[in-house]
Amino acid sequence: MKKIVLLGYMGCGKSTIAQNLSKITNIPFLDLDSCIEKRANMSINEIFSKHGEVYFRKLEHEMFVELLHSPENNIIGLGGGTPCYANNHLLLQNEDIVSIYLKASIDTLYSRLVQNKSKRPLIANMNEEEMKEFIAKHLFDRSFYYNHAQYKLSVDNKAVEETVEDILAILA
Numbered sequence: 001m002k003k004i005v006l007l008g009y010m011g012c013g014k015s016t017i018a019q020n021l022s023k024i025t026n027i028p029f030l031d032l033d034s035c036i037e038k039r040a041n042m043s044i045n046e047i048f049s050k051h052g053e054v055y056f057r058k059l060e061h062e063m064f065v066e067l068l069h070s071p072e073n074n075i076i077g078l079g080g081g082t083p084c085y086a087n088n089h090l091l092l093q094n095e096d097i098v099s100i101y102l103k104a105s106i107d108t109l110y111s112r113l114v115q116n117k118s119k120r121p122l123i124a125n126m127n128e129e130e131m132k133e134f135i136a137k138h139l140f141d142r143s144f145y146y147n148h149a150q151y152k153l154s155v156d157n158k159a160v161e162e163t164v165e166d167i168l169a170i171l172a
């Protein structure tokens with residue numbers, strides 16, 4: 001059994017889908033952001049505001065490598081930026097894992113993030129117009145890294161259960 005790694009832009013559903021997939025498969029689930037928060041004893045917002053993004057990316061890389069090397073099988077939900085720093089994208093093609101890019105359109109991401117931005121320091125202070133433009137450009141920049149995943153799964157217009165089913169089909 002390989003580790004299952006979910007990646008993709010903020011709001012694509014990594015944390016939600018990983019949790020639901022875990023319930024169905026009984027494979028334990030780890031959220032990389034939650035692991036970082038526990039280790040640092042600070043929220044993601046606090047890490048960004050007190051220490052800056054570069055420090056966060058360092059913790060993120062260390063925690064990602066640590067989780068990949070742990071002997072347990074698990075489902076890992078990455079942060080949206082994880083594959084885009086410190087050559088983390090190269091680790092996605094490791095034979096010991098199955099990496100899946102949850103691919104969402106700008107409209108899907110915007111509609112979810114507009115209601116859920118306060119815990120995401122990169123967009124927390126943007127107005128709606130700024131956010132839409134930011135997501136479009138940022139997603140374009142990051143797609144290169146996301147496309148290093150072994151599997152790409154479109155999640156637009158799919159209920160959580162449908163995306164979970166699609167992942168089970170990939171794993172079968």
Ligand SMILES: Nc1ncnc2c1ncn2[C@@H]1O[C@H](COP(=O)(O)OP(=O)(O)O)[C@@H](O)[C@H]1O
Nearest residue numbers: 009010011012013014015016017112158159160
């Ligand atoms: N079909 C869906 N699949 C996944 N998430 C959805 C869906 N519909 C609405 N959501 C909501 O979108 C948000 C996705 O956020 P989250 O799971 O934290 O994503 P990520 O970890 O990729 O940033 C959650 O608030 C979730 O409830």
Ligand SMILES: O=C(O)C1=C[C@@H](OP(=O)(O)O)[C@@H](O)[C@H](O)C1
Nearest residue numbers: 009010011033079080081120121
């Ligand atoms: O895209 C990013 O750079 C980030 C995404 C967040 O995770 P989610 O994608 O789970 O929101 C979190 O790691 C941090 O706020 C930075």
Ligand SMILES: [Mg+2]
Nearest residue numbers: 014015078079
């Ligand atoms: Mg998340």
